[in-house]
Amino acid sequence: MNFLLIVMSGIFDILANLSLQKSDGFRQKTWGILALILVGIAFLLLSIAIDNGMDLPVAYTLWGAIGILGSVAGAYYFFNQKLKLIGYVGVVLVVIAIALLQLN
Secondary structure, eight states: OOHHHHHHHHHHHHHHHHHHHHHHTTSHHHHHHHHHHHHHHHHHHHOOOOOHTTTHHHHHHHHHHHHHHHHHHHHHHHOOOOOOOHHHHHHHHHHHHHHHHHHH
């Protein structure tokens, strides 16, 4: 159950990040307000998972990684924003870090 809450929280975080991009620095007020609402939902779900007993380091790392990976993919797909090679190396390191954390 906690893992599902973290995944859902990560999805809301990704949607918030993409909405923030669409807000154009909050010049598009609707997108900016949507981003704030979505990030609030993401934090609420994260806090519920932690309150239900998931360890903070595990919850936050998974949530952050989902957000990072999803935001990179979303920015590439929706906004044609590409990372440099070193950025993709960083993404691979995030995946490795998650795998190592799961061994803990």
